[in-house]
Amino acid sequence: MNLPIKFEEKMKALLQEEYEEYIKRYDEPRLYGLRVNTRKISVEEFLKISPFELKPIPWIENGFYYDGDHVQPSKHPYYFAGLYYLQEPSAMTPANRLPINPGDKVFDVCAAPGGKATELGAKLDGTGVLVANDISNSRAKGLLKNIELFGIGNVLVLSEEPGKIEEYFEEYFDKILIDAPCSGEGMFRKDKKMVKAWEEHGPEFFAKIQRSIVTQAARMLKPGGMMLYSTCTFDSEENEGTIEYLLEQYPEFQICEIAPYEGFCPGLPEVSRSKREDLSRTVRMFPHKLHGEGHYVALLQKGEQPKEENEEQTRQRRIKADRIAKTGVRKIPEELEAFFENVSWDLEKSRLEIHGECVYYMPEDLPDVRGIRFLRTGLLLGELKKNRFEPSQAFAMNLKKEEYRYCLCLSAEDERVVKYLKGETLDVEDLVSPKEKGWYLICVDEYPLGWGKLSAGTVKNKYLPGWRWQS
Structure with a gap:
């Protein structure tokens, strides 16, 4: 793989004697990850029914590697039931390491296509609220589909500038996740197109955007709330530099320890202007240290106590x-x-x-x-x-089978499941009485897929057209 010379020189300076071990990883195949939706099914129950050979991702309790060269989990009915999300293993880390409590108000600032938002929503398990935003309207539509597929209903899906959102949500959120737009250096091995994008818009371009986003988010976080910042780049200005900037602007924030894993590397205070030691509490992830791509993660807490309200604030x-x-x-x-x-x-x-x-x-x-x-x-x-x-x-995706009186359950091997997902009418005379009629919840192995209208042993398909199985 031809990497930009400027990038290679930067990585040699960053990694020094580890550089050769790092660069060898470009000769290895990319890794594929699957994350179980614990809102719909426990990890233990999923492993009992999984049709794929899975290996645990050691730092993600509901994450697994699969062989993406030989199986296609996105073409299995369980995918359409929202039982899992397909995500690069390192990219599972940010939402995993942000502590979520029942009833939290949570904001995913740059949420599309939904890899982090779906995990945050699953951890809320129907309580509190998840606000998921992406400035791109087209990307936000894909985000909405993934959130609904996962069975997350306590949600606002926005497509707005973070600065505009700030006007509505000042000190509102308990938790905020910022998977920031970045130069993507950590994904060069996974996606060669990222190299061209890096050459067009380098780290300096993204560092400015990141600093605007983190300071806006800081004002939307409650005192005592927690913010997790992540990128998929190795650049020090986008990583330690952005956290350093946030702490300079809002000194009430402090860097928190992140639940460890042996493959995590500490952040690098020496690459920052201030050389502040607490930057070592942030985490760098390198492909030669763990089985995943490059990432950076920082967990912070806002420590300022709430200010005294004046009379006008109390009235409002x-x-x-x-x-x-x-x-x-x-x-x-x-x-x-x-x-x-x-x-x-x-x-x-x-x-x-x-x-x-x-x-x-x-x-x-x-x-x-x-x-x-x-x-x-x-x-x-x-x-x-x-x-x-x-x-x-x-x-339909928010319901559990036992929450609706009339269900038609088909096994994953039943050819009618794929017919249903393609939008076809189903013959179910073997499952119901000819007299039965009305709205039925269509399930695969007990897990809802969508609605059908039953009459005389036939199901009129009500599966959403935009979600249908594409051959």
């Missing part, structure tokens, strides 16, 4: 709290109530919002987000039609 806070309390519907529509007679959820009226025909189930305690560009607010339950309710694909 009470107005906001009163507005939140008065949102939601006064009465659940009859069509929705009738459908939910077959669902074991207890709907809270205060969390239901209806816009036109669409019904959303909102996370709790949200600020007013009018004026911000978003793709989704909350879980889209479905649409109210004349005298009926039509449930959404996202709702």
